[in-house]
Amino acid sequence: MEEMLIPLMFYGVVSFVYLAVAVIGFLVTFFAFRVYRIISEKSVRNLSISFFILSIGFLVLTAISLFTYIQINFYNSYSGIVVSNYYGFSIYYWLSLAAYLLLAFTYLPKGKKKSRRLIPILFVPLWYVDYTQFHLLSLLLIGFVIFRSLQNSLKRKNLDSYLVTFAFTCLAVFHVLILLTTFTPFMYVVANSFLIVGFISLLAMLVRVSRK
Amino acid sequence: MDILRLIQNEGGKAKPTRILYGANLSYTALKEYLDVLVNIGLIEKFTEKGHDFYKLTKKGYEFINKFREIKRLTEAFGLTV
Numbered sequence: 093m094e095e096m097l098i099p100l101m102f103y104g105v106v107s108f109v110y111l112a113v114a115v116i117g118f119l120v121t122f123f124a125f126r127v128y129r130i131i132s133e134k135s136v137r138n139l140s141i142s143f144f145i146l147s148i149g150f151l152v153l154t155a156i157s158l159f160t161y162i163q164i165n166f167y168n169s170y171s172g173i174v175v176s177n178y179y180g181f182s183i184y185y186w187l188s189l190a191a192y193l194l195l196a197f198t199y200l201p202k203g204k205k206k207s208r209r210l211i212p213i214l215f216v217p218l219w220y221v222d223y224t225q226f227h228l229l230s231l232l233l234i235g236f237v238i239f240r241s242l243q244n245s246l247k248r249k250n251l252d253s254y255l256v257t258f259a260f261t262c263l264a265v266f267h268v269l270i271l272l273t274t275f276t277p278f279m280y281v282v283a284n285s286f287l288i289v290g291f292i293s294l295l296a297m298l299v300r301v302s303r304k
Numbered sequence: 305m306d307i308l309r310l311i312q313n314e315g316g317k318a319k320p321t322r323i324l325y326g327a328n329l330s331y332t333a334l335k336e337y338l339d340v341l342v343n344i345g346l347i348e349k350f351t352e353k354g355h356d357f358y359k360l361t362k363k364g365y366e367f368i369n370k371f372r373e374i375k376r377l378t379e380a381f382g383l384t385v
Binding site for chain 1: 370378
């Protein structure tokens, strides 16, 4: 049970981290959807949907982290924690993978047979997603997104695109560090710090973009 | 969009001749574009000291801001539009 390795005192803090990440994710969703309504571009719609799904996943994490924190700190009880963590993390895994898949699809180079390039993904064992597999698959998909985002940053050379690339990189580091939680629970704290820094980077980009 | 930006860069109002040079268009094409922009309410024509001017409307400013937001967001994420 990887959840038991998390420092207990961090459950309260991490709830707010996940909530902040979800809120920023919804903001990206909102901005992208607003743009989609005007230009009806599929890639923008996909971006909006992927951040929406990702944010729902983080809301689920917020709920289970808060539940765990309240149960242990206020009721000194472990009742329901294992079940809620099991189902909560499973839902989060599936939602995040769906979001990353859609994001990776969005970043595929434009072409006539774009959908056919997704065929190799069918061989990814999505039906068997557990802790390690989830983070490794996430890394694979985000790795591709980072590659494409970095290409864009180097081409554009503007701060907004660098902020987006930095955010995706922080998300990848988050998944790497979460895997290292097996060796030291403190890594969970560091991992979540990277997560919030990455999403703050996205927020900074949104503020810059919406500035008059 | 170039015409709207040009008027904005001129402080929100510009003479047709200034727009003509800035936008690098023929007079006929410019007249056509200006009429379209006036008809959809992004700019309006007015006369000052005997000279014709075009100025951005509130809707015109909003359109420029919206367009900039769209461009910056799609470019930031590297989405091909």
